[in-house]
Amino acid sequence: MSEIDQKALDNVRALQRAGTPDLLGRIVDLFVAQTPEAIATIKTSVKTEDLDSVRVYAHSVKSSAAYVGAQNFSNRLANIEKAAHGGDLAQCQVLVADIDQHAQSVIDELLALQAKVA
Amino acid sequence: MGSSSQVNTQALRGEVLSRDKPVVLHVDDDIASLLMAESPLMDAGFEVLHASDGMQAVEQFEKHAPDLIIMDAVMPKMDGFESIKQIRSSSKGLHTPILMITGLDDLESITRAYDEGATDFITKPVNFFILPYRVQYMLRSKNTADELRASQARLDNAQRIARLGHWEWDIATNKVHWSREVASLFGFDQRRLIGNMGDLINKVDAATRSDVQMQTDLAVETAKAFSLEFVITGKRENDGLSVRLEAEPKVDKNGRCIQMIGTVQDVTKSATAQKEMHDLAYYDLVTGLPNRAQLSESLTQALVMSERLDNQFALLFLDLDHFKQVNDTLGHDAGDDLLQQVSQRLAGVLRESDVLGRPAASEITPVEIAAQDTVARIGGDEFVVLLGDIHRPEDAARVADRIAKSISAPYSISDVEVVVTTTIGISVYPGDGRNAETLMKHADVAMYHAKENGRNGYQFYSRHIHEQALSRFAMEKELKTAIEEDQLFLLYQPKLDMKSGRTVGVEALVRWNHPDRGSISPVDFISLAEETGLIIPLGQWVLKESTRQVQEWIDKGLGTFSVAINCSPVQFTRGNMVADIEEALNLSGIDPSLLEIELTENLFLNNIENGVALLNSLKRLGVQIAIDDFGTGVSSLSYLKHLPVDRLKIDQSFVENMHTDVGDAAIVSAIVTLGHNLGLLIVAEGVEIAQQFEILRRYQCNEVQGYYFSYPLTCAKFEQWVHEYEGPQFKTGT
Numbered sequence: 001m002s003e004i005d006q007k008a009l010d011n012v013r014a015l016q017r018a019g020t021p022d023l024l025g026r027i028v029d030l031f032v033a034q035t036p037e038a039i040a041t042i043k044t045s046v047k048t049e050d051l052d053s054v055r056v057y058a059h060s061v062k063s064s065a066a067y068v069g070a071q072n073f074s075n076r077l078a079n080i081e082k083a084a085h086g087g088d089l090a091q092c093q094v095l096v097a098d099i100d101q102h103a104q105s106v107i108d109e110l111l112a113l114q115a116k117v118a
Numbered sequence: 119m120g121s122s123s124q125v126n127t128q129a130l131r132g133e134v135l136s137r138d139k140p141v142v143l144h145v146d147d148d149i150a151s152l153l154m155a156e157s158p159l160m161d162a163g164f165e166v167l168h169a170s171d172g173m174q175a176v177e178q179f180e181k182h183a184p185d186l187i188i189m190d191a192v193m194p195k196m197d198g199f200e201s202i203k204q205i206r207s208s209s210k211g212l213h214t215p216i217l218m219i220t221g222l223d224d225l226e227s228i229t230r231a232y233d234e235g236a237t238d239f240i241t242k243p244v245n246f247f248i249l250p251y252r253v254q255y256m257l258r259s260k261n262t263a264d265e266l267r268a269s270q271a272r273l274d275n276a277q278r279i280a281r282l283g284h285w286e287w288d289i290a291t292n293k294v295h296w297s298r299e300v301a302s303l304f305g306f307d308q309r310r311l312i313g314n315m316g317d318l319i320n321k322v323d324a325a326t327r328s329d330v331q332m333q334t335d336l337a338v339e340t341a342k343a344f345s346l347e348f349v350i351t352g353k354r355e356n357d358g359l360s361v362r363l364e365a366e367p368k369v370d371k372n373g374r375c376i377q378m379i380g381t382v383q384d385v386t387k388s389a390t391a392q393k394e395m396h397d398l399a400y401y402d403l404v405t406g407l408p409n410r411a412q413l414s415e416s417l418t419q420a421l422v423m424s425e426r427l428d429n430q431f432a433l434l435f436l437d438l439d440h441f442k443q444v445n446d447t448l449g450h451d452a453g454d455d456l457l458q459q460v461s462q463r464l465a466g467v468l469r470e471s472d473v474l475g476r477p478a479a480s481e482i483t484p485v486e487i488a489a490q491d492t493v494a495r496i497g498g499d500e501f502v503v504l505l506g507d508i509h510r511p512e513d514a515a516r517v518a519d520r521i522a523k524s525i526s527a528p529y530s531i532s533d534v535e536v537v538v539t540t541t542i543g544i545s546v547y548p549g550d551g552r553n554a555e556t557l558m559k560h561a562d563v564a565m566y567h568a569k570e571n572g573r574n575g576y577q578f579y580s581r582h583i584h585e586q587a588l589s590r591f592a593m594e595k596e597l598k599t600a601i602e603e604d605q606l607f608l609l610y611q612p613k614l615d616m617k618s619g620r621t622v623g624v625e626a627l628v629r630w631n632h633p634d635r636g637s638i639s640p641v642d643f644i645s646l647a648e649e650t651g652l653i654i655p656l657g658q659w660v661l662k663e664s665t666r667q668v669q670e671w672i673d674k675g676l677g678t679f680s681v682a683i684n685c686s687p688v689q690f691t692r693g694n695m696v697a698d699i700e701e702a703l704n705l706s707g708i709d710p711s712l713l714e715i716e717l718t719e720n721l722f723l724n725n726i727e728n729g730v731a732l733l734n735s736l737k738r739l740g741v742q743i744a745i746d747d748f749g750t751g752v753s754s755l756s757y758l759k760h761l762p763v764d765r766l767k768i769d770q771s772f773v774e775n776m777h778t779d780v781g782d783a784a785i786v787s788a789i790v791t792l793g794h795n796l797g798l799l800i801v802a803e804g805v806e807i808a809q810q811f812e813i814l815r816r817y818q819c820n821e822v823q824g825y826y827f828s829y830p831l832t833c834a835k836f837e838q839w840v841h842e843y844e845g846p847q848f849k850t851g852t
Contacts, residue, residue, distance in 0.1 A: 015246055017157035027150045034149075059192045059221075064150045066243050 003106045004113065008069030028110050031068050035061060039103045042080065046092050054092055055084035070106045130168040131156070134182045139165040140257055143184035145175040145201065146219070147193040154246050155188070162250035172196030176204045179211060186257055187216045188249070189236070191227045199234045206235040213263065215256040219244060274298075281384035287315055287365075289338055289376055294318065300382050305356035321356075323349045334365075334378075341367045341375035347385065360389040402495045404454050405461035413494035413502055417554045420490075420506050424547055432514035434503035434576075435561035436521065436542040439569075441499035444536055452531045456538065457499065459531075463524045464493045464501060467517065502561070509649065511546050511578060511587040512594065518542045518576035519591075541568045542576035550579045594650050596632070597643055601655050605631050608663055609830035612839065613682070613801065613823040616815060619848030621840060623680030623714065625803075625823060626664040627830050628656070644686070653686050654693040661698055665706035665713060667833060672708070676840055682714040682744060687721045696735050703739065710740030716767065718746050726757055737762045744801065749789055759796060765821075766793045770804030773824075777809035790817045811847060 009024060016023045038061045045053035058081040065074035076095065083091035130152065134141055142164045146152050152168050159166050167184055169175040173196040175189065187205070191198040198218060205211040218231035218239040231239050238256060240249070277283065283300030287293075292314045301308050304321045315334065322330045326348045337344040343366045350359045365380030400412035408416065420431050438460065445453035468491050490506030503521070508514055525540040543565025551557040560579040568577035578584035600606055610624035630638040647653040664681045672678055689695045703710050715736060722729035733743055744765035745758075749772055768789050776783040786802070793800045802814050805824030814822060827847060831839055 012154060015154050015157050017161065020157065023153060023157065026153055030149050030153070056192060056194050060147055060194075063148045063242055067148075067150045067154060 002109065003070050003072055004109050005069035005071050008067065008071070009113070012067065025114065027068060028114055031064050032107050032110060034064070035103055035107065039099055043096050043099070046089070046096050049089055051084040051087060051089065051092065055081050058084060065106070068110060073102055073106045076102065130170065131166055132168065132178075134165055134167055136165050139163055140186065141165045141167055141182060141184040142186050142188060142253060143167045143169060143175065143178055143182070144188045145169040145172070145193070145198065146190040147171055148190070151190070151244065155244070155249055158246050158250045159253065162254060164250070164253065172198055172201030175201045179205050180208070183210055184214070186253055186260070187214060188219065188253070189216055190219045191221070191224075191231065199230050202231070202234040202236055213260065213267070215260045217252065217256060283382045285380055285382065287378040287380070289378065303356065303359060303361060303382055303384055304350060305352040321350050321352055323351045337365065337367065338375045338378065341369050341373060343367060347389070358386075359384055360386040405457050405495050407461050407465075407501075408492055408494040410494065410496045413492055413496060413504065414554065416492040416494075416504055416506075417557070420504060421547070421552075421554065423506070430508050430511070431547045432505040432508050432511070433545045433547075433557045433561045434505065434514065434518055434521070434542050435545075435558070435565045436501050436503070436540045437565065438499040438525070439539045439541060441538060444531070444538065448531060448534065448536075455531050456529060456536065457495070459529050460501070460525060460538075461493070461495065464503065464521060467520045467524050468493055468503065502558070508546075510590070511544075511583045512591045514544050514546065515576065515578075515587045515591045518544060522576060541565055543568055543579065544576055545579045546583060549583060590646065593643070593646060594652070597630070597647060597652055600630055600632070601652065601659060605633065606656070606659060607631055607832070608660065608667070609832060610667075610681075610836045611823055611830040612828045612836070612843075613821050614827055614845070614848075616818070616820055616822060619845030621677070621679065621843065622821065623682060624836065625682040625716075625830075626660065628660055648686055648688045651688070651692055653688050657685065657689045657693070657695070658698050658702075661702035662705060665702045665708050668712055669706045669708050671837070674837075676837055678712065680712045680714050680742065682716050684716045684746065687718075690721065690732060696732075696739065699736070699739055699741060703741075711742055714742040714744055714765070716744045716746040719748070719750070722757060722761070726760070730760055733762050749785060758792075763798060765799045765801050767801045767803055768819075773802050773804045773810055773814070774806070776813055777807070783813060786814070787817050790819055794818070808847070
């Protein structure tokens with residue numbers, strides 16, 4: 001099952017302005033570049049029980065994931081954000097358990113799509 | 119986020135490239151959002167500026183003063199709420215529109231966003247196609263609000279400069295909202311911009327306050343616009359400000375005034391300037407007197423007033439005899455000095471007690487005299503005096519006489535004693551003319567006649583008026599002398615009791631023993647005495663002399679007689695009759711009941727309440743009161759029961775014909791019956807023949823007097839009469 005909703009990517013492509021750098025490419029690049037570090041920060045913060053940090057970074061990744069069409073991943077981060085906001089450390093621990101793999105599969109799929117277009 | 123965020127900042131727009139377009143500061147820690155929003159915003163014509171956290175947003179805002187901010191709520195370092203708070207606390211960030219980006223249905227964030235000062239919010243995920251429209255809409259609203267604020271600021275400034283304030287008065291609640299400028303003009307606390315109409319009206323100077331109150335009340339009642347000018351009384355700088363208040367009503371569907379909306383403007387300066395201009399146009403520079411233009415206005419006014427009120431007024435035209443010589447020998451400055459001194463004397467003659475205060479706003483200080491009069495210099499050495507309200511031409515003669523005397527007293531001009539005289543011509547409205555030109559011409563002509571007859575005098579235009587005025591004026595002077603020099607004396611007509619035939623009293627009748635003309639009847643001088651007010655000293659003399667005489671008769675053992683004296687309404691209205699009577703009683707020491715005050719009905723016609731009050735105060739002195747000439751007044755009967763009177767004196771005209779005219783006899787009979795039923799004594803005067811006496815006896819009239827018994831007698835004759843009289847009339851008949 002695909003992690004990426006093509007329609008969301010079409011939306012980004014529609015925002016492309018003639019004569020400017022490839023917008024979707026830059027968005028994907030940003031996501032690919034930023035997400036692993038953000039996810040790592042989230043995991044560390046869960047360990048150190050810094051729920052405020054968990055909430056802010058989950059919020060951030062949640063938005064960018066949604067823009068690149070990774071709705072499932074975005075929903076997961078929304079749940080983490082919610083749990084962090086509610087002070088539910090146990091739930092955060094459950095939700096971040098295998099989040100690296102989830103992030104990686106989103107990134108892989110995005111990079112594959114990029115390669116295909118190129 | 120370490121190295122990767124460093125990479126990405128290269129994609130951000132940290133500088134403003136063009137200020138020709140509205141600048142939008144987009145703040146989001148999610149670089150993707152910034153990138154995706156960039157194109158749509160730029161396509162819509164905006165210059166885009168980026169910030170990736172709240173703190174950077176504040177920096178960018180301070181540096182570039184963007185026209186609008188799109189602000190993400192949740193960000194690391196400093197979140198959007200704190201960022202808004204800081205931006206709003208800076209002076210240029212007070213009105214910048216801020217669009218907050220919040221999570222979907224995150225009510226808490228939405229509420230907080232508004233609390234911190236966000237203008238609007240949009241939820242994530244943001245629809246970047248719609249975003250520019252939202253931004254455009256917000257900018258349009260902001261521009262409208264800016265214009266409104268600017269317009270309000272301009273209006274405030276304009277009103278401040280014009281010293282113009284506005285107010286709204288809600289009639290139902292009587293609450294008035296006013297602007298700062300109103301507060302400033304009226305001297306109210308600047309922080310209190312609400313009150314009631316009374317607060318404003320209390321600041322109007324006392325002289326016009328009730329008028330302002332009345333006019334505002336009237337305007338509300340009739341729902342009419344109104345405009346008033348008045349002076350404010352207050353502390354320090356507010357005191358004496360002239361303000362103009364304008365108001366327009368707002369009405370409900372029934373046409374009733376529900377609100378008054380208006381302005382107040384400080385017009386002190388324009389009022390002063392207007393007055394100055396007026397003074398220059400209407401006052402003579404040398405003397406400060408009104409000039410020909412002002413005289414012409416006053417004259418027009420006098421004509422209107424006199425026509426309406428059926429009054430007379432007089433125009434005195436005068437010039438200075440030999441003024442030219444003073445000018446030629448002592449110089450023009452001396453001439454001006456003389457004119458000024460003459461002006462002061464003229465004003466002095468006319469000035470009455472109620473001098474109007476008037477601030478000297480200009481170099482000219484107008485000379486003040488009584489409101490209805492005018493002294494004007496109409497050129498050279500020519501002056502005109504307008505006496506706005508005279509009762510008789512003699513009044514003008516008296517003023518002319520005083521002017522001539524005043525002017526002819528010596529002047530000191532440049533240490534030289536100078537004597538000038540004046541000749542005065544007088545025209546009187548309406549006899550000598552009904553318009554300004556005719557009256558002026560006739561006064562001028564009269565002045566030349568006066569000069570022909572010798573200078574330093576006055577002359578009326580009309581010979582008839584001149585002679586009449588002169589003779590009456592002369593008589594007035596003579597009567598004054600007569601009172602002062604004891605040329606008056608009293609005659610006494612006996613009054614007899616019908617039943618016993620005994621002399622019970624006398625009526626005192628005044629006569630004037632004129633040194634040249636002999637005895638003069640009151641008919642010839644009482645009306646003059648009333649008009650001139652001489653009736654008051656005359657009345658005092660009669661009171662003292664008659665009561666003294668009554669006491670003398672008692673002392674001599676001649677008998678105890680009451681004395682009736684006639685009183686004029688003028689003595690009550692212009693004098694203090696009650697005090698005069700009290701003084702006479704005290705001086706003579708007679709029993710008050712021996713003094714009988716005869717009054718006529720017309721004293722009560724205008725004001726029955728005052729009449730009753732007066733009679734009550736007379737009764738408290740213990741004197742007797744008789745109504746004289748009873749039966750001729752129009753409202754004889756209804757008021758009679760209210761009056762504390764003792765006697766009715768039947769008018770002579772009924773007595774005169776009662777033996778031949780059954781109607782008159784019936785009236786006399788009715789008066790007697792009426793009087794008796796009210797417990798009053800009835801006196802008949804003018805009894806001349808036996809038939810009249812017999813009828814009166816039959817009607818049971820109480821007291822009689824007349825030629826049938828005795829003429830009015832001098833004191834000596836009366837004393838003799840008392841000794842000799844045996845009452846033959848009462849012994850005849852039944």
